[in-house]
Amino acid sequence: MTGTSKEETVVPDVVLDITHEVCPMTFVHTKLKLEEMRAGQVLEVLLSGGEPLQNVPRSVKYEGHKVLKLEPVGDNKYKLLIERGSD
Amino acid sequence: MVLAVDLHELKKGGFLQQRGKDKYLMRLRTIAGDITSEQLRALADLADRYGQGYVHLTTRQGMEITGVDLHRYLDIKADMTRLGLLPGTCGPRIRTVVACPGSTICLQGLVDTKEMAAELDRAFFGRAVPGKTKMGISGCPNACAKPQENDIGWLGVIEPKHHPDRCNGCGICAEVCPGNALTMVDGLPVFDASRCLFEGNCIFSCPADAWVINRKGYNLYVGGKIGRYPGLGQLLDTFIPPERVVRSGEAVLSAYTRLQKQNQRMGDVVRSIGIDQFRQVYRDELERFTGGRKEVTGA
Ligand code: SF4
Ligand code: SF4
Numbered sequence: 001m002t003g004t005s006k007e008e009t010v011v012p013d014v015v016l017d018i019t020h021e022v023c024p025m026t027f028v029h030t031k032l033k034l035e036e037m038r039a040g041q042v043l044e045v046l047l048s049g050g051e052p053l054q055n056v057p058r059s060v061k062y063e064g065h066k067v068l069k070l071e072p073v074g075d076n077k078y079k080l081l082i083e084r085g086s087d
Numbered sequence: 088m089v090l091a092v093d094l095h096e097l098k099k100g101g102f103l104q105q106r107g108k109d110k111y112l113m114r115l116r117t118i119a120g121d122i123t124s125e126q127l128r129a130l131a132d133l134a135d136r137y138g139q140g141y142v143h144l145t146t147r148q149g150m151e152i153t154g155v156d157l158h159r160y161l162d163i164k165a166d167m168t169r170l171g172l173l174p175g176t177c178g179p180r181i182r183t184v185v186a187c188p189g190s191t192i193c194l195q196g197l198v199d200t201k202e203m204a205a206e207l208d209r210a211f212f213g214r215a216v217p218g219k220t221k222m223g224i225s226g227c228p229n230a231c232a233k234p235q236e237n238d239i240g241w242l243g244v245i246e247p248k249h250h251p252d253r254c255n256g257c258g259i260c261a262e263v264c265p266g267n268a269l270t271m272v273d274g275l276p277v278f279d280a281s282r283c284l285f286e287g288n289c290i291f292s293c294p295a296d297a298w299v300i301n302r303k304g305y306n307l308y309v310g311g312k313i314g315r316y317p318g319l320g321q322l323l324d325t326f327i328p329p330e331r332v333v334r335s336g337e338a339v340l341s342a343y344t345r346l347q348k349q350n351q352r353m354g355d356v357v358r359s360i361g362i363d364q365f366r367q368v369y370r371d372e373l374e375r376f377t378g379g380r381k382e383v384t385g386a
Contacts, residue, residue: 054263058291062194067294070259078262 010068010081012044013037018056019048019077026052027059030082034065039086042068049076056080099213100176102160109157113137114175115167116212119186119204119224120148129170137163147183147221149175179350181211182221185233189226189243196226197287197303198243203332210333217344218352221312222336224305228286234308235320238353239339241305241332244285244325248301251275260289260298304328307335309365310357318354321362323369338372345372 016033018026030045037043047056057067057080064085073079101114115130122130130150134142137159138152145151155163167174175183184207187193189200203224211222223237227244234240256274268282269289276289285306290298304326311320327335339353346368347356357365 054265054288057259057263058288059194061292061294067257067259067292069257070262072262 010042012081013041015044015046017046018052019046021052023051023055027056030056030060031063034060034063034082034084037084039084041084043082043084045080045082046073047078047080049078053078096164097160099174100178100180101174102155103177105153107154110153111155111157111160112143113152113155113163113167114145114177115150115152116173116175116183116208117148117150118173118208119184119188119201121201122150126170126172129172133163133166133170133172137166145175147185149183151175176213179216179219181214181216182219184208184212184222184224185237186224187226187232189224193226195229195286196243197245198226198305198329200224200226200232200243203241203305203329206333207336211336211340216340217347217350220340220343220353228284234311236311236313237308237320238310238312239336240308240311240320241327241335242308244304244306245287245290245300246285246302246326247278247283247287247289247298249276249278250297250299253295254293254297255295257294260293263288263292302326305332305335307339309339310354310362312352312354318358320354321357323362323366334376335373337376338369341372341375342368 014033014037016029018029021029026047033043045056047053057070060067060082066083066085068081068083070078070080103112103114105112130142134140134152137155139154143151143153184204186200186204188196190196190198191201207222207224220239221237223232223234223240225232225234225242228242230242234242254275258271260276261269261271265286265288266282266284268279269276290300306322307324307327308320309323310318312318323339324335342365343353343356346360346365
């Protein structure tokens with residue numbers, strides 16, 4: 001179920017697919033991509049359910065970025081929108 | 088001469104006979120599996136001088152120097168004391184406390200297992216008990232140090248609490264919850280305690296900090312063992328605050344000492360009388376310790 005937050009219509013600046021990766025490369029790729037971006041830009045990550053779903057959002061928060069949205073897109077895959085934080 | 092060996096010291100265990108005439112192995116312990124570089128160098132030196140030039144790592148975060156001549160027991164002991172290396176034990180005693188790295192190192196760790204291992208080691212290590220008693224601590228429900236395989240095991244847990252006023256209804260917590268304990272209803276997560284694993288992913292993932300820690304502590308498992316008749320420890324108590332963990336261990340040991348027959352292991356006692364009855368005796372003992380009367384009635 002999705003909320004009514006204003007981020008709903010955010011268009012990502014960069015898109016990344018990590019559905020073929022496993023731990024630890026799922027978050028490593030996400031982190032590397034975020035490092036190439038500027039604060040305030042939005043990264044869209046396509047990830048799989050299970051371990052990546054449980055761990056990538058918390059790691060993103062731990063590193064000081066903001067998770068805007070997480071939604072299932074079917075086939076055990078999820079779309080995660082991340083706003084890059086400032087260093 | 089064999090007589091030169093200090094019998095009182097030998098009784099504490101940790102010097103075990105091995106294959107080969109008069110060959111023994113010296114068992115050492117660590118606190119939560121940590122050993123300083125200085126201790127490692129000292130250990131390597133001892134392995135060269137008394138052993139066979141290598142150190143065997145045990146399954147319980149200990150180390151063994153093999154091939155030590157029985158007659159050199161007092162010498163190697165003196166060297167260990169001088170170098171600050173901790174002796175291990177064996178037999179019907181409380182063994183090395185095993186612990187995962189916990190919250191000071193691990194990103195998933197919820198509690199400070201290293202500090203707790205040191206505290207439990209000070210309180211219990213080497214104590215004589217009816218049957219061998221192993222203790223283990225894990226910093227979170229991932230249970231990497233396998234506390235449920237120990238006679239007494241503690242597992243770090245946190246209980247989440249939701250603040251609806253901070254929640255934006257994004258539903259991220261419900262998606263990342265590994266226990267399927269959260270369901271979004273009318274834009275707010277509804278919490279099902281019976282499914283919660285108490286591992287905190289909702290707290291660590293919520294972008295609005297709407298989930299906070301309500302309680303933090305240790306769940307306590309008893310009666311786990313492997314050996315010839317393996318069985319996992321059963322849940323005895325929940326959310327024990329860190330400052331009461333040692334007391335919970337004392338209460339378990341008193342209950343065990345009262346209930347066991349013929350030096351049974353903890354697991355055999357728990358399985359024969361059932362966890363509920365064991366818990367009643369544990370609660371009695373806990374009350375005695377809380378009341379400040381510390382005398383323990385032996386069986
Ligand atoms: S993740 Fe946080 S903000 Fe989003 S629904 Fe859950 S509690 Fe609310
Ligand atoms: S603590 Fe873990 S299992 Fe419990 S509700 Fe939160 S995410 Fe789900």
